[in-house]
Amino acid sequence: MTVRMTRQRAAVAEALDESPEFRSAQQLHETLRARGDAVGLATVYRTLQALVDGGEVDVLRTGEGESLYRRCVTRAHHHHLVCRSCGRTVEIDGPSVEAWASAMGAAHGFADIEHTVELWGTCADCRAAHGA
Amino acid sequence: MTVRMTRQRAAVAEALDESPEFRSAQQLHETLRARGDAVGLATVYRTLQALVDGGEVDVLRTGEGESLYRRCVTRAHHHHLVCRSCGRTVEIDGPSVEAWASAMGAAHGFADIEHTVELWGTCADCRAAHGA
DNA sequence: GGACTGGTGAGAACGGTTGTCAAGTCGCCG
DNA sequence: CGGCGACTTGACAACCGTTCTCACCAGTCC
Ligand SMILES: [Mn+2]
Ligand SMILES: [Mn+2]
Ligand SMILES: [Zn+2]
Ligand SMILES: [Zn+2]
Numbered sequence: 001m002t003v004r005m006t007r008q009r010a011a012v013a014e015a016l017d018e019s020p021e022f023r024s025a026q027q028l029h030e031t032l033r034a035r036g037d038a039v040g041l042a043t044v045y046r047t048l049q050a051l052v053d054g055g056e057v058d059v060l061r062t063g064e065g066e067s068l069y070r071r072c073v074t075r076a077h078h079h080h081l082v083c084r085s086c087g088r089t090v091e092i093d094g095p096s097v098e099a100w101a102s103a104m105g106a107a108h109g110f111a112d113i114e115h116t117v118e119l120w121g122t123c124a125d126c127r128a129a130h131g132a
Numbered sequence: 133m134t135v136r137m138t139r140q141r142a143a144v145a146e147a148l149d150e151s152p153e154f155r156s157a158q159q160l161h162e163t164l165r166a167r168g169d170a171v172g173l174a175t176v177y178r179t180l181q182a183l184v185d186g187g188e189v190d191v192l193r194t195g196e197g198e199s200l201y202r203r204c205v206t207r208a209h210h211h212h213l214v215c216r217s218c219g220r221t222v223e224i225d226g227p228s229v230e231a232w233a234s235a236m237g238a239a240h241g242f243a244d245i246e247h248t249v250e251l252w253g254t255c256a257d258c259r260a261a262h263g264a
Numbered sequence: 265g266g267a268c269t270g271g272t273g274a275g276a277a278c279g280g281t282t283g284t285c286a287a288g289t290c291g292c293c294g
Numbered sequence: 295c296g297g298c299g300a301c302t303t304g305a306c307a308a309c310c311g312t313t314c315t316c317a318c319c320a321g322t323c324c
Contacts, residue, residue: 003270006270039273042272042313043272045313046271066310067311081237081240100228110215110251114252114253115249116250117247118247120246120248121243121246122243123240124243140303141302172303197279198279
């Protein structure tokens with residue numbers, strides 16, 4: 001039952017620490033391979049899942065159904081403002097939205113309310129780079 | 133280039149009209165098959181996609197990556213409060229959330245802000261049925 | 265070092281969705 | 295009414311991200 005520290009787990013954790021953007025399992029896998037620190041794809045997925053379960057990493061799903069992972073600064077519940085183009089992410093705390101969500105649920109007789117709230121946009125740098 | 137009315141397209145549209153819940157392409161396909169109004173699965177997907185493109189049907193993706201479809205009453209932008217258990221859906225209009233989302237984006241220099249906001253819960257009927 | 269046991273990875277399996285393409289049909293025209 | 299042609303259909307294969315399988319590997323403890 002003991003959790004072991006392995007080269008692979010350390011490598012995945014390190015790759016996550018190095019990128020402030022949300023990244024997919026496959027991107028992380030490729031990054032590690034390119035760096036000569038190869039880790040099996042299945043292991044990347046397993047490690048990410050464990051980190052998510054432990055609350056150390058956040059996941060979000062793109063509109064195309066791919067999962068993106070990121071080690072967030074805030075451990076508490078929060079949302080994200082993500083750049084569509086480069087993945088740059090701002091962690092957002094929205095007390096007003098939290099209140100709104102539970103009020104809406106209660107008003108319609110729903111219980112155990114959960115909410116997904118994500119914001120997507122184009123960051124200032126990407127606008128400067130791509131024109132427009 | 134003309135769009136034709138076919139038995140299949142009418143059947144999919146009718147199945148959507150009959151259910152106020154969000155339903156998956158496969159559920160709709162099965163419903164039609166059971167009713168003896170069989171339509172190929174690929175055609176169900178194609179028809180749903182066309183309806184979504186035309187703004188006649190709303191889609192949302194479950195946490196498991198499945199797309200759910202529903203003909204909403206409101207044509208204007210809105211969100212949903214969905215029962216995890218039976219799919220019952222309440223259309224929600226949240227002006228405060230809209231304002232919050234664009235304000236957040238602007239505050240961090242992001243443009244072309246889009247947002248996904250969905251609420252999940254257990255409706256009163258499902259709570260009564262399953263106890264708790 | 266040796267045993268115990270959790271971890272690894274190549275490849276198969278999965279599940280929802282989309283692509284392929286020969287066969288079928290709606291709509292129109294004569 | 296036929297007939298024609300472009301649009302549509304559907305069985306099945308291909309896709310794609312993710313998970314499962316299982317024989318082999320390697321931390322950990324003694
Ligand atoms: Mn929240
Ligand atoms: Mn909105
Ligand atoms: Zn950017
Ligand atoms: Zn319900």
